[in-house]
Amino acid sequence: MKITQRPTSKINDVDFNNLVFGSTFTDHMFQCDFVDGKWKEPEIVPYGPMQIEPSAKVFHYGQAVFEGMKAFKDDDGNAFLFRPEDNWARINKSSARLAIPEFPKEYFMDGMRKLLTMDNDWIKSGDGNSLYIRPFVIATQNGVSASPSNAYRFMIICAPAQAYYSGKVKVVFAQKFSRAADGGVGFAKAAGNYAAQFYPTNLAKADGYDQIVWTDANTHEYLEEAGTMNMFFRVGDTLLTAPTNDRILDGITRKSIIKLAQEAGVTVEVRPVSVAEIKEAAQKGKLLEMFGAGTAAVVVPVESFAHDGVDHKLPSDVSDSYAQRFKKALNDIQYNRAADHHGWRVKI
Amino acid sequence: MKITQRPTSKINDVDFNNLVFGSTFTDHMFQCDFVDGKWKEPEIVPYGPMQIEPSAKVFHYGQAVFEGMKAFKDDDGNAFLFRPEDNWARINKSSARLAIPEFPKEYFMDGMRKLLTMDNDWIKSGDGNSLYIRPFVIATQNGVSASPSNAYRFMIICAPAQAYYSGKVKVVFAQKFSRAADGGVGFAKAAGNYAAQFYPTNLAKADGYDQIVWTDANTHEYLEEAGTMNMFFRVGDTLLTAPTNDRILDGITRKSIIKLAQEAGVTVEVRPVSVAEIKEAAQKGKLLEMFGAGTAAVVVPVESFAHDGVDHKLPSDVSDSYAQRFKKALNDIQYNRAADHHGWRVKI
Structure with missing residues (x-):
């Protein structure tokens, strides 16, 4: 796994008591490209925009699936995932139905673990606090013909979260x-x-x-x-x-x-x-x-x-x-x- | 409409007798952003990749609709669209169903006309030849919460085409x-x-x-x-x-x-x-x-x-x-x- 660290964290710019769900992202993200029939070496890079062509198939034919997960921290500073293998299995079920190649388990689990270790400070303890984790896959082949893409990008981005809904x-x-x-x-x-x-x-x-x-x-x-x-x-x-x-x-x-x-x-x-x-x-x-x-x-x-x-x-x-x-x-x-x-x- | 012309055309690099449908794009593209509740000034720019965040809503919640149209050229070099107002009306019907704001008719028709005038040489005469035109809209707001985007990009990209299917x-x-x-x-x-x-x-x-x-x-x-x-x-x-x-x-x-x-x-x-x-x-x-x-x-x-x-x-x-x-x-x-x-x- 290639790792490119952000020179300085942006965590001090974030008000963890006033988070809008899913709108503030951590320092890093995980990505892995599927090209020429296989998943290439995954990498972790600073969270940020990417370059993509307007003809990328995801924009036209909707080959895109995702997962929603959370990491939690106890009062001693230990961080935990909840049933992450189920999310891995489910994103592959979603992918299969949308003719997207399945993602290897070790890439998913190792990538997640490494990413959350690097961005560990973004997981806050306290009831209701969590790090919302969004694995997703998009079709990246360029071309506006209605057929499955031959290229994909698997990504994991993370956003610190408080409780999502309030009240009934x-x-x-x-x-x-x-x-x-x-x-x-x-x-x-x-x-x-x-x-x-x-x-x-x-x-x-x-x-x-x-x-x-x-x-x-x-x-x-x-x-x-x-x-x-x-x-x-x-x-x-x-x-x-x-x-x-x-x-x-x-x-x-x-x-x-x-x-x-x-x-x-x-x-x-x-x-x-x-x-x-x-x-x-x-x-x-x-x-x-x-x-x-x-x-x-x-x-x-x-x-x-x-x-x-x-x-x-x-x-x-x-x-x-x-x-x-x-x-x-x-x-x-x-x-x-x-x-x-x-x-x-x-x-x- | 702001216009940025490509310094030199790439048309001479294209083999018009061996086109793969929807994979070669013309020199320019049309784009218009919806921000703060309205469509901004449209522009025509060289066709090419754009920057977009991994959290853009189109990747997660699929707010994306499109149209398929063609321009045809007669043997005297006159170029024509076929029922373009129907495509405009239909993309807005699609948009409405996906909670995407409708696109103004004059922006659509004027943008298309200007774009096709600039890329007119890409429309080849001869039966079966056409310029395939792909208007589409994508949700560009950053954020992984499942609600309609507050930002969109409307684009038109064009790909020269020969007959799509052959045979029965x-x-x-x-x-x-x-x-x-x-x-x-x-x-x-x-x-x-x-x-x-x-x-x-x-x-x-x-x-x-x-x-x-x-x-x-x-x-x-x-x-x-x-x-x-x-x-x-x-x-x-x-x-x-x-x-x-x-x-x-x-x-x-x-x-x-x-x-x-x-x-x-x-x-x-x-x-x-x-x-x-x-x-x-x-x-x-x-x-x-x-x-x-x-x-x-x-x-x-x-x-x-x-x-x-x-x-x-x-x-x-x-x-x-x-x-x-x-x-x-x-x-x-x-x-x-x-x-x-x-x-x-x-x-x-």
């Missing part, structure tokens, strides 16, 4: 627009999946909602995911969440919460969750909680959901909140405040 | 993978729509097919489009094509062919076309032609289609081929060899 969100269940098709790329962290959500989300925001919970494109009868979060529903004492499939991202926060909930003795049903049953549960007072789960947002409780133009409020206060309990359980593992029986925590 | 193609009707969802972005020329097709197309190619004809994601019973082409089916003397909707691109070649066919007295049915009826027509010998239509490819005749693992051959020779007839009628207008009653041809 109002969501609306999708009834017109859709996020993903059967047989499409909804399960992949493909760049195009996100752009497709912005316009419907803008409409929802104009109506006073924060987020859309997407439903199946065929019938709009089943709840899927929220674009940057998987969704959980607590009906009575049972926790419901949709199974992952080719439309729904296999969220790492999602599967960690399922595991933690099961170990805590909570009944978790991973099965299609219908709009009708959630509305009925709400009407009967049995829908106690709804929350989103994702790496950037961690756990986001829902205040109300709308469907058919009607708002349904969730209880404002529930004893033994699952959202709070499993967020804390997750954070305790991530920040090295609790034992990690699962081997999820990886010391940098 | 073998297609397969999609039965597992999908291109677009109801309520999704299939109608838009969104970058992400193309990346999503590459992997299934690679699988199809491994099975000996050139292209996939996409079907509706819900049932796979209705034929939609081929990703870079709309599809036409000739059953007896009737021409069938699917109606445009939120999953199917409103192709300019498609609607031009519909118009030319209607004016030639051909019955054109714009309605959902089922796989079953096309298979039945093929079995009864009534399926005389199938062809794709798009700007890059113009008209591409289909040799055979596959469904349920069975190949169905189309007649190798048909008298009064619609594909040939309407391709010629279209080209005659484009190359200024025929009267243009529709006002489609626009002199540069």
